[in-house]
Structure formats: C-alpha cells, structure tokens
Amino acid sequence: MTMKCSEVLACISEYVDKEVCPDSCSAIEEHLAKCSHCRAQVQTITQTVTLVRRMKNCCAQKDMVIRLQRRIVRIDRGKL
Amino acid sequence: MTTLDMEAEAALLDRAKTGDREAFWELAAGSVDPIYRLALRLMKREEDAEDVVQESFLKALDKIGEFQGKSRFNTWLHRIAVNQGLMKLRKRRSDVFSMDAPVGGGEEGDAHFMELADFGSSALEDLESSEAATVLESALEELPIDLRTIVVMRDVNRMSNDEVAQALELPLGAVKWRLHRARTILRDRLGEYFAERVCRTGETG
Known part of the structure; x- marks a missing residue:
C-alpha cells in the first residue's frame, strides 16, 4: 500500500508515539524511506516531543501539599 | 509520588x-x-x-x-x-480573551509548506541552555488553552490519549488531532529558534 504525504502527516503524532498498528507502521516507513519532506516532519516532531518531555517540571510546594492534606483529612464534610 | x-x-x-x-x-x-x-x-x-x-x-x-x-x-x-x-x-x-488569541504571527497552519530543517544533533543538549528552555516555555504558554491542556496532560503528565479523552470528554480522534496540532505549533517555534541559531536554511533530512 502506498501512502500519500497527507496521509502520513495526518498520523505523525501517533507514529512518533508508536501508537499506529503494525500495518500502518510499515506503510509509513515505506513512504518515509522515499520522502525526505515527511522524514523531516517525523524527525522534528520527535525532537519536539522529546524536548517537551525533558522540560523541567515544577512540583507543588511542600507547605501547599501539607495545607491541602490538613484540609482533606480534617475538615467536616458539611463545610465544603 | x-x-x-x-x-x-x-x-x-x-x-x-x-x-x-x-x-x-x-x-x-x-x-x-x-x-x-x-x-x-x-x-x-x-x-x-x-x-x-x-x-x-x-x-x-x-x-x-x-x-x-x-x-x-x-x-x-x-x-x-x-x-x-x-x-x-x-x-x-x-x-x-488574550489566551484565545491567535498564536504569534498566525503562521502555525502553514507547517506543511515550510522547508523543515532538522533541529540538529545538538538540539537536545541545547535544551539544557536556558535560552532554548525559555523559547519552549513561551511557545507552550502561547498555545491556545485547549491545545496547551492536551500537551500538558499528554507529554508532561504522561497520560494516555484515552485518559486525556476521558478527562476532557472529547472523542479520541479530537484529542489526537489537537495533540498533533499543538506539537506542530511547538515544533515550528522551536524550528525558528534553531534555524536562527544555526543559521542554516532549506536543509531537509
């Protein structure tokens, strides 16, 4: 099965996330082997996802978590 | 955790x-x-x-x-x-209102027509630099709120597409499409940054 660029581009995110079925995956890879434009799309989306996943993630402040825990464990249901 | x-x-x-x-x-x-x-x-x-x-x-x-x-x-x-x-x-x-405004330049829909350069092998290491991290931070911040929410759930909080769809009460297809669109916008912003930085044009992988 030959895929068009538009069909490949439509499922790039799923391909990058390795969530396409094996048949689609083979068809996409067959297309990528021949199409430098789609290859660049896949590469740059892959890099983008990697960069987002490597971003420094903030965590909730400890005192905020303690305040929340106290409210949850102690308050009366009627006061919610 | x-x-x-x-x-x-x-x-x-x-x-x-x-x-x-x-x-x-x-x-x-x-x-x-x-x-x-x-x-x-x-x-x-x-x-x-x-x-x-x-x-x-x-x-x-x-x-x-x-x-x-x-x-x-x-x-x-x-x-x-x-x-x-x-x-x-x-x-x-x-x-x-400001969060729903178009993303800077309004060019995010033209990705398919851009010549895409690979960010370069140094891109991932470059994120360590505060400059690249700032570009990504501001790109994420400028995403329309519906797209930003999905990126955070999916790529930051590592939820599955199904979980995101359940959380937002959206069809799975809509989640996938919005995630793709969000990543494309982020990619274009990062691409501009790395292209400027490397002063490289028109090179495709």
Missing part, C-alpha cells in the same frame, strides 16, 4: 466512599504534582494555580460518592481541575 495499581486504587476508593479521609488522601496524594502542573499551565499564576488545586481536591472529596470508577482516579481529578480552572479563567475574562 507513587503510582497505585488498579486493585489498590479500587480498595482505597471503596474506603474513601465511606468517608475515610485518610484513604482519600492516599488515593489523591500522587496526583498533587500533576494537577498543580496542569493548573499552573492553565492559570499562569502560582496563587491561582494553588487555588485551583485546593478547590479541585476538595471538590473531588465532596463528589467522591458520584465517582463511578470508569476512569482512573487521577484522570477524574484532571477533569475536575480543568473545569475548576476554566471557571476561574472565565472570571478573569480579559485573560481568557
């Missing part, structure tokens, strides 16, 4: 539904950081994010009897937090 398995979650849920607050906290504690990250990306202000977190968890505690366990507890909390956040943003109408 520990991730509870399904069985442990179900057992804690049963106890929490009978009013056991300790069990509720055990169930919920692992979601505090992800919900805070989501709230901060939605609200863009720490104090508002903290309010959203507090309100979301208290609401979950109040409504625990209505939670049917069709999704993971963490997914349900995300749904509550998104609703709480949006409600708060509606009160800050001017901010909602």
Whole structure:
C-alpha cells in the first residue's frame, strides 16, 4: 500500500508515539524511506516531543501539599 | 509520588466512599504534582494555580460518592481541575480573551509548506541552555488553552490519549488531532529558534 504525504502527516503524532498498528507502521516507513519532506516532519516532531518531555517540571510546594492534606483529612464534610 | 495499581486504587476508593479521609488522601496524594502542573499551565499564576488545586481536591472529596470508577482516579481529578480552572479563567475574562488569541504571527497552519530543517544533533543538549528552555516555555504558554491542556496532560503528565479523552470528554480522534496540532505549533517555534541559531536554511533530512 502506498501512502500519500497527507496521509502520513495526518498520523505523525501517533507514529512518533508508536501508537499506529503494525500495518500502518510499515506503510509509513515505506513512504518515509522515499520522502525526505515527511522524514523531516517525523524527525522534528520527535525532537519536539522529546524536548517537551525533558522540560523541567515544577512540583507543588511542600507547605501547599501539607495545607491541602490538613484540609482533606480534617475538615467536616458539611463545610465544603 | 507513587503510582497505585488498579486493585489498590479500587480498595482505597471503596474506603474513601465511606468517608475515610485518610484513604482519600492516599488515593489523591500522587496526583498533587500533576494537577498543580496542569493548573499552573492553565492559570499562569502560582496563587491561582494553588487555588485551583485546593478547590479541585476538595471538590473531588465532596463528589467522591458520584465517582463511578470508569476512569482512573487521577484522570477524574484532571477533569475536575480543568473545569475548576476554566471557571476561574472565565472570571478573569480579559485573560481568557488574550489566551484565545491567535498564536504569534498566525503562521502555525502553514507547517506543511515550510522547508523543515532538522533541529540538529545538538538540539537536545541545547535544551539544557536556558535560552532554548525559555523559547519552549513561551511557545507552550502561547498555545491556545485547549491545545496547551492536551500537551500538558499528554507529554508532561504522561497520560494516555484515552485518559486525556476521558478527562476532557472529547472523542479520541479530537484529542489526537489537537495533540498533533499543538506539537506542530511547538515544533515550528522551536524550528525558528534553531534555524536562527544555526543559521542554516532549506536543509531537509
């Protein structure tokens, strides 16, 4: 099965996330082997996802978590 | 943060539904950081994010009897937090307006026609640089709120597409499409940065 660029581009995110079925995956890879434009799309989306996943993630402040825990464990249901 | 398995979650849920607050906290504690990250990306202000977190968890505690366990507890909390956040943003109408404005330059739809250069092998190491991290931060911040929410749930909080769809009550296809669109916009912003930085044009992989 030959895929068009538009069909490949439509499922790039799923391909990058390795969530396409094996048949689609083979068809996409067959297309990528021949199409430098789609290859660049896949590469740059892959890099983008990697960069987002490597971003420094903030965590909730400890005192905020303690305040929340106290409210949850102690308050009366009627006061919610 | 520990991730509870399904069985442990179900057992804690049963106890929490009978009013056991300790069990509720055990169930919920692992979601505090992800919900805070989501709230901060939605609200863009720490104090508002903290309010959203507090309100979301208290609401979950109040409504625990209505939670049917069709999704993971963490997914349900995300749904509550998104609703709480949006409600708060509606009160800050001017901010909602600016957040819904088009992304800078309005060129995000033209990705297919751009000549794409690979960011280069140094890109990942470059994120360590504060400059690249700032570009990504601001690109994420400028995403329309619906797309930003999905990126945070999916790529920051590492939820599955199915979980995101459950949390946002969207069809799976809509989640996938929005995620793709969000990543494309981020990619284009990063691409501009790396292209400028490397002074390289028109080179495709």
